[in-house]
Structure formats: structure tokens, C-alpha cells
Amino acid sequence: MTQIVTLQLKQPFANSLKKGYPLLPKDAVDARQLPAQQGTLLRLVDQHQRFIGTGYYGIQNKGIGWVLTTDANEAIDQAFFSKKFKKAIENREAFFNNPSTTAFRVFNGEGDGIGGLTIDFFNGYYMVSWYSEGIYCFKEAVYAALAETVHYEAIYEKKRFDGKGQYMEQDDFVMGTPGEFPIMVKENGMTYAVHLNDGAMTGIFLDQRDVRLAIRERYANQTNMLNTFSYTGAFSVAAALGGALKTTSVDVAKRSLAKTIEQFSVNDIDYEAQAIKVMDVFHYFKYAQRHELKFDLVVLDPPSFARTKQMTFSTAKDYPKLLKDAIAITAKNGIIVASTNNASFGMKKFKGFIDQAFQATNTRYKIMEEHSLPKDFRVLREYPEFNYLKVVFIKKLS
Template identity: 65%
Template sequence: MKPEVSIKVNEKFKADFAKGYPLITKESVENAEMLRVEGAILRLTDKQGQFIAKGYCGKQNKGFGWILTRNENEAIDQKFIKEKLAAALAKRQSFFSNQETTAFRVFNGEGDGFGGLTIDYFDGYYMLSWYSEGMYTFKADVIAALRELVEFKGIYQKKRFDTKGQYIEEDDFVAGERGEFPLIVKENGMNYAIYLNDGAMTGIFLDQRDVRNKIKEKYAKGKTVLNTFSYTGAFSVAAAIGGAAKTTSVDLAKRSSSKTIEQFSINNIDYESHDILVMDVFNYFKYAKRKELKFDMVILDPPSFARSKKYTFSTSKDYTNLMKEAIEITADAGVIVASTNSASFGMKKFKGFIDKAFKDLGKKYSIVEEFTLPSDFRVQKEFKEGDYLKVLFVKLQ
């Protein structure tokens, strides 16, 4: 039986919670010192003691917990979790029947009614990601509910927390049979190599599926493509399959080279006809300008925060300057795919970063495509921060 703690809501936040806002922050409650038992059930009331909502305590980023129900008599137990999972799975049925795409999200945290947990599907394997110690206390109930609802080859997990908010290394296998990795999954007919047993990353960011497909289907043919912060080269593979004349993948991580070669190889693409470079992206920009290189398409998908020996990059502070670097090596009428997964600002502000970069350089542009999260990454309209992905296809004029 989980402990239950009474929490008094700050009057300024009462209306937001009543309307459906799910994140419990330190500022939103009067007695924040009570938010210390990870996994405790929280009973939120106003100053007069009137019930508002129930949730749980789980410290995650800027939050201290998540609201789960506004029904005072509803128990937060395995039955509750099973109902949430069943509803989420029902909404993804079209994905399960699509043989061209065998990797997608089946449960997206607060978007599916239980913040702090995501579940991804990889061709018969399920991967659970726990984002707080509090959420992790529900592990037995979540796995039991999942076992009752789905057939699976295996279940893996990623614990994405510790006292400093960093990933904890441990055996990621949970149930079923261990997979043989790399596991090859399909995405709109393309192949991608996935590792569920190799630290925090799997090898592909599922939220960019629609963007990769658009590059493949509409923008890549006959083009030279620069993929910066390329990770395992997923965008490069999409461009190459879409008929790009040549792709150049640049990432500082040493393992990015072998991972990108692997992604090309499983798609029967000659990786030696493409450039795969392990170097600082900002140094590459300098190199490209010095060599007077121009690309028909430049893909910018940096991490929200990154640090190398010479540079520190923060999306909210530095994206405009990053965009300027890209503009200067993009060919006339070329396209820049500008992307960010930062939840700290919205699309309007992101567009402002792009606009300032072009104005500073005295150049004109048009936005020809705009993407947010794909449909399997369900979001809650009352929680705009949950729709974190922002992607713009920007055409130089």
C-alpha cells in the first residue's frame, strides 16, 4: 500500500489544475516540503480542504509529480494502470497493422494519462522508460498490466533518472526472451538498427519518423545533404534512400561513425560513397566555409544542450547563431531542416530564432513545411510543454 500525502494547492494554480494541467511543480503547492516520498500518492486540495485531484510524487526535471485523476474515489493501482495502457494501445491499432513501420510509441506519458512513463514498440519488443524514482515504484503494476494486454517477444527498460537526473546503467532486460541485437526495424520501408541493451539510446529517435519520411519522399532526390549532429545517421539514410546525390554526416561522438556505417549497410547502401565525419560540427562549419562548400539541404537537429572542448551549445541561447552558420553553407534555393526537441519554448519563439538569423544576414526565406510530434506521441492540450518537437523546413530565397 502506497503512502498518501495531502498537498495544498497554491490558489494561483487551482484553476489550471481544474482545467486539466497535469504537472505538479514546487511553486504550485503550499507545502512543498511534503513532496519528498517518491511514489507516494498525492491528494491535492484547496486551502479549504476541498478535493481537486490525485496523483503521485516523482521528481522529474522541473516537476515534483503528476496528476492522474480528478475522481476522488478512483484508486491508483494496477487496474487503473491497465485501463490507461489499454486505451493507449487501442489508439495505436493502425500502427500495429502497418508492416512498413514496426517501431513506434505506444504510451506517451501524460499524453496517455500517466506522466513519467513512456513505452515504445520495436517489432515485438516493448521498451519502458522510467523518468523518476516515483514512477519506478509502479514498475510491478505496469509490467503486470502490460503482460495481460499484449503478446510480446521481450520487455526492456531504461531508467532515465538518478539523484542528478542522469541515466543509471543496469541490466535493461525485464521479461520474455532476450533480443538479438541489432534488432532491425522498419520505418516507412526503411531499415534501422536498434539496440535495447546498450545504455540510454536505442539508435533512432522515433519522434522524427514523419520528418525522415518527408525528406525521403520529397526533398532528397538529386541533392547534396549535410546532416549535422548526425548521431547514427538516420536522416542521412532517409536522404540516401530518397535519391540524394551525396550525404555528409557530422557528429563529435566517435561511435557515430560505426553506427552510421551500420545503418547504411542494412539498407544495402554503399556507405563509402557518402561522407561520415567524426568532428565538432562548429569546426566543420568553418571547414566548409573555408573550402567554399555549399549543400542543397542542411539538417540541424542539435541536442538541447551540448559541450565540446571549445564550444558550449544551448538551444535557447545559441540556435540563432547555429542557423546563421547553416545559412552560409546552404546553396541558393536550398533547404534547411531546423529542428529542436527543447520543451522550454514554443514554436513561435523557435520561428523567432530562425527569423533573426536571416535578418542578421540580410537574407530572405520561406517556411515550406512544419512538423510537431507524430500521432503516436500523443499530447495533452492542457500541457503544451509536452508537444516539445518543433521542425521547420526553411527554404532560402
């Protein structure tokens, strides 16, 4: 049986958790009270020893644990996880019944009631991501619950933590029949090649599904498109299928070349008619300005933090500079798709970055549409800060 430790919360953190906030911040408790082992169940109480909820101790970048239930009599066992999974699957019935989209998020951490754990579906294959050693301690009950809840070809996992609670990534086969990779998934009728056994990422970021659809349906036709920080070129595929005259994909990672060729090829797009550049994005901006290149559609989807030999980049402080570089090579009436998954600031601040860049370049603009996480990335309505994705389609007017 998992050990249970009573933990008294400081004010005002106790009040916040009483209102349903699921994250246990580091400052909410006296560090001397913390148990020695991650995965320990926590009986959370206020200063009057009144029960607030049961959670688990697990160190990750967001805090030191998550509330799992506010029912003092509810056990955290296989039945608990089964109940959560069944409810999550019910909420995504429309996705399971949609043959044109066969890749989506089945379980979204705290949005579905278990912080630190996500589950994605890829055309019969499931990928479980673990974000702390604490939640990983429940793996046997979680996998037993998942196996009895879903029909699967195979289940894979990615452990995105190390023994100190810091972020890392590795992956492994768990159960079922190992897949022959890449496997093909559909997204709004588009095809993407997915690898569940090849390092940190799969080949497609599922949270950008609605953005790729918008690009294909409303913005790509007859454009010269630039996709920066392009990874495997998923946005470029959407643009090409939406009628773009040409796409240019730029990413510093050497493996992006083969990955992007693969994504074009599985959609029967002639990759030789597209441009795929393995180079630093900021160097490409300088190259484009020197050669007076202009693009009708520019996608900016940088990592929250990146480091090269020459520089470091952080969206929290460098996004306005990135936008200024993009504005310089965007044609009049062209569209910039500005995106970030940095959870440390909200849409209001992000729009402030946008305005700052356009003001600095003395350029007028119009916001065409905005996006946040799609419906399968379920977020608690009361706590929109967990909705990390911010995407703004901006028209450059002059």
C-alpha cells in the same frame, strides 16, 4: 499499500489542475508539506480542502509529480495501469496494423494519462522509460499490467533518473526472451537497426518519423545533403533512399561512425560512397566555408544542450548562430531542416530564431512546411506546451 498524503495546492495552481493540467509544479505546494518518500500518492486539495485529484510525488526536471486521476474513488493499482495501457493501444491501432512501420510510441506519458512514463514498441520488443524515482516505485504494477495487455518478445527498461531526481540514463532487460541485437525495425518502408541494451539511446529517435519521410519523399532527390549532429545517420539514410547524390554525416561522438555505417548497411546503401565525419559540427562549418562547400539540403537537429572542450551550446541561446553557419554553406534554393526538442520555448520563438539568423545574414527565405510530434506521441490538446518538437523546412531564396 502505497502511502497517501493530503497536499494543499496554492492558487492559481489549484485552478490550473482543476482544468486538467497534469503537472504538479514545484511552486504549487509548501515544500514543508512534501512527503519524505518519492512514490507517495498525493491527495490533492484546494485551499477549501476540496478534492482535485490523486497524483504521485516524483521529482524530475519538469516538476515534482503528476496527477493520475480526478476520480476520488479510483485506486492506483494494476487495474488502473491496465486500463490506461489498453486505451493507449486502442488509440494506436493503425500503427500496430501497419507493416511498413514497426517502431512507434505506444504510451506517451501525460498525453496518455501517466506523466513520467513512456513505452516504445520496436518490432515485438517494448522499451519502458522511467523519468523519476516516484513513478518507478510503481514498477511491479506497471509491468504486470503491461504483460497482461500486450504480446511481447521482451520488455526492456531505461531509468532516466538518479536518486536525487536528476536526469541520467541506464537500461536493462526486464522480462521475456532477450533479443539478439541489433533488431531490425521498419519505418515507412525504411530499415533501421535498433539496440535496446546499449546505453542511453536506441539508434533512432521515433519522434522524427514524419520528418524523415518528408526528406525522403520531397526534398532529397538529386541533392548534396549535410546531416549535422547526425547521431546514427537516420536522416542521411532517408536522404540516400530519397535519391540524394551524396550525404555527409557529422557528429562529434566517436561511436557515430560505426552506428552510421550500420544504418547505411542494413538499407543496402554503400556507406563508402557517403561521407561520415567524426568532428565538432561548428569546426565542420568552418571547414566547409574554407573549402567553399555548398549543400542543397542541410539538417540541423542539435541536442538542447551540449558541451565540448572548447565550447558549450544551448539551443535556447545559440540556435541563431547555428543557423547563420548553416545558411553560409547552403546553396541558393537549398533547404535547411531546422529542428529542436527544447521544451522551454515554443514554435513562435523558434521561428523568431530563424528570422533573426536570416535577417543577420541579409538572406531571404521561405518556410516550406512545419512539423511537431507525430500522432503516436499523444499530447493533451489543451496543453500544447507538452508538444516539445519543432521542425521547420526553410528554403534559402538568396
